[in-house]
Structures are given as C-alpha cells and as structure tokens.
Amino acid sequence: MGVTRADRRLVSTGSPFERQAGYSRAVALGPVCEVSGTTGYDYATMTMPEGVGAQTQNALATIEAALRDAGFTMSDVVRVRYIVTDAAYADAVFAVTGRWFAEIRPAATMIVAGLIRPEMKVEIEATARRAD
Numbered sequence: 754m755g756v757t758r759a760d761r762r763l764v765s766t767g768s769p770f771e772r773q774a775g776y777s778r779a780v781a782l783g784p785v786c787e788v789s790g791t792t793g794y795d796y797a798t799m800t801m802p803e804g805v806g807a808q809t810q811n812a813l814a815t816i817e818a819a820l821r822d823a824g825f826t827m828s829d830v831v832r833v834r835y836i837v838t839d840a841a842y843a844d845a846v847f848a849v850t851g852r853w854f855a856e857i858r859p860a861a862t863m864i865v866a867g868l869i870r871p872e873m874k875v876e877i878e879a880t881a882r883r884a885d
Contacts, residue, residue, distance in 0.1 A: 760782060760783060761780065761781070761782050762781040762782070762824075764777055764780070764781065764822045764823045765777060765778055766778045766815055766818065766819060768794070768796050768799075776789055778819045779819040781823035781825065784883040784884075784885055785882050785883075786824075786829070786880070786882075787880055788816050788820065788878055788881070790834075790876040790877065791812045791815050791816050791876065791877050791878065792808065792812055792870075792873045792875065792876050793805075793808025793810075793811040793875060794815075801872045801873070805837070805842045805845045806845045806846070806849050808873070808874050809846050809849040809877070810849050812875060812876070812877045813849065816879050820881055825881040827853065827857060827881075828857055829881035830854070830857055830859045830879050830881045831859050831860065831880055832860045833850070833859050833860075833878070834861070834862050834863075834877065834878045834879075835862070835864070835875065835877055836864045836868065836875065836876040836877070837864075837875050838867060838873070838875075839865065839874070840865050842875065843863060846875055859879075
C-alpha cells in the first residue's frame with residue numbers, strides 16, 4: 754500500500770496568520786514534510802525581534818518544532834530556502850544557519866526579496882525527508 758490522502762498530516766504553530774491566510778505551518782505526507790515560509794516571530798508572544806540573527810534563530814526554532822510535531826527532525830532536512838530583504842543580511846543569517854545545519858548540510862538557496870511586513874527581515878522554508 755502506498756501513501757494515501759488520509760496519511761496527510763497538517764501541523765500548526767497556532768499563529769493567527771495560518772487560519773487567516775489558509776495554510777499550515779507544515780504538511781507531512783509519507784516520508785516528506787514541507788514547512789511553509791517561516792519568519793522570525795516568537796509565536797508565544799507574537800513579537801518580532803529587531804535583529805536578523807534573532808529572527809533567523811526564531812524561524813529555525815519554529816521550523817524545528819513543526820518538524821517534531823510531524824514526526825521529523827532537523828536531521829531530516831534536505832532543502833532550505835532563505836529569503837532576506839537585504840543582501841547585507843547574508844552573513845548574519847549564515848552565522849545562525851551554520852550552527853543549525855553544520856552537520857546536516859541540506860541543499861540551500863538564498864533569495865533577496867521583499868516580505869509582507871516591514872519588520873520581517875528573513876523567511877525560511879524547509880523540506881524534510883526521512884529515509885525509508
């Protein structure tokens with residue numbers, strides 16, 4: 754038997770944005786988990802730190818929690834996409850992502866683009882895959 758639609762698992766962080774915009778923080782189906790673009794909000798307090806490094810740390814912690822809720826770990830991450838609002842943020846972002854992914858070393862892309870709120874400086878999406 755293969756993976757069926759009934760195996761689809763939705764993960765929420767409780768962010769009001771998820772319900773408002775109609776998305777899940779993560780969707781797991783079989784051995785794959787896709788994590789939506791995640792910004793640096795602290796979802797417990799709905800606050801955003803000023804610095805891009807702190808925003809990156811928060812985003813990765815949120816991604817880790819979503820993966821855990823879906824039955825995955827950060828070690829399962831095979832692909833990440835970093836979106837920053839200014840190329841000058843790259844070094845600060847890499848200082849944080851390097852600590853998280855030094856041994857995992859997923860395929861990665863960084864894009865410079867605008868984000869939907871002015872306080873957002875980085876957004877990260879991830880794909881995780883478990884080996885069967």
